[in-house]
Amino acid sequence: MKRVLITGAAGFLGSHLCDRFLKEGYFVIGMDNLITGDLKNIEHLFKEKNFEFYHHDVSKFVFVPGQLDYILHFASPASPIDYLKIPIQTLKVGSLGTHNLLGLARVKNARILVASTSEVYGDPLVHPQHEDYWGHVNPIGPRGVYDEAKRFQEAITMAYHTFHGVETRIVRIFNTYGPRMRLNDGRVLPAFIGQALRGEDLTIFGDGSQTRSFCYVDDLVEGIYRLLLSDYHLPVNIGNPDEITIRDFAEEIIRLTGTNQKVVNHPLPQDDPKQRQPDITRAREVLGWEPGIDRSEGLRRTYEYFRGLSPEELRNSAHRFA
Known part of the structure; x- marks a missing residue:
């Protein structure tokens, strides 16, 4: 073994x-x-x-x-x-x-x-x-x-x-992203879902035009x-080359969670990347790999995981996004 x-x-x-x-x-x-x-x-x-x-x-x-x-x-x-x-x-x-x-x-x-x-x-x-x-x-x-x-x-x-x-x-x-992320780790996906579950407005840094690609x-x-x-x-x-702006991603989370929160803007942190999208040509050619789970399915699984957290866990995560 x-x-x-x-x-x-x-x-x-x-x-x-x-x-x-x-x-x-x-x-x-x-x-x-x-x-x-x-x-x-x-x-x-x-x-x-x-x-x-x-x-x-x-x-x-x-x-x-x-x-x-x-x-x-x-x-x-x-x-x-x-x-x-x-x-x-x-x-x-x-x-x-x-x-x-x-x-x-x-x-x-x-x-x-x-x-x-x-x-x-x-x-x-x-x-x-x-x-x-x-x-x-x-x-x-x-x-x-x-x-x-x-x-x-x-x-x-x-x-x-x-x-x-x-x-x-x-x-x-x-x-x-996926199950077992810490709801209070400050990254955009758990931050948005946590805010939606607590009934808070979703916080965007900058104007939301910066992009990310979620795997x-x-x-x-x-x-x-x-x-x-x-x-x-x-x-x-x-990584997954399916790129999306943070503002559009916030709207996706609102639709996924069925909540009615607003999106509010905070100043963009120093050196925050404006674009993030992997070129996975090498992974395709060397490993025969590419992502197979689209964002809608992955978000559904992740949301179900976070919905299973206790009310205390939701409350304890709130201050990390202030």
């Missing part, structure tokens, strides 16, 4: 990856320091004989006994609310954490896949964004702690690949799984 270590296992994406690898017959070792992760996301796995959990910060030395075939490094705050609140930890998990896990991969002769992000492109001057574009990033702006942590992560990953011969994979993840989590996990098992070591965009 192959063994895989998944960091950030109690987070949104990490928990779905744990599910997938268990389903595929792997022994899964989950690791998370629970700064932004939640054990509720993986509590259904504690009864599985092929699952172990380590409460650990990967920015510190990482030890895993026994054989290790694969490492998926998904430990990192991923929301502006989080990484603006804990900027040093965000930089450390992308640098020290990645260094520790690359060293572990080298010792164990394991293949490692690191989770990068569309944020390496910054506020892009090229549209849609393809993997050969180097980006337009402000390294000292408020988002720089996340953007540059991920850019460094890619650089050290490639250095371990070229200098030490470590088997590495790099996925650049575009906006992803359902099951599609993303499939792309990551294919990339890990591929022979391709350069970065690959995984």
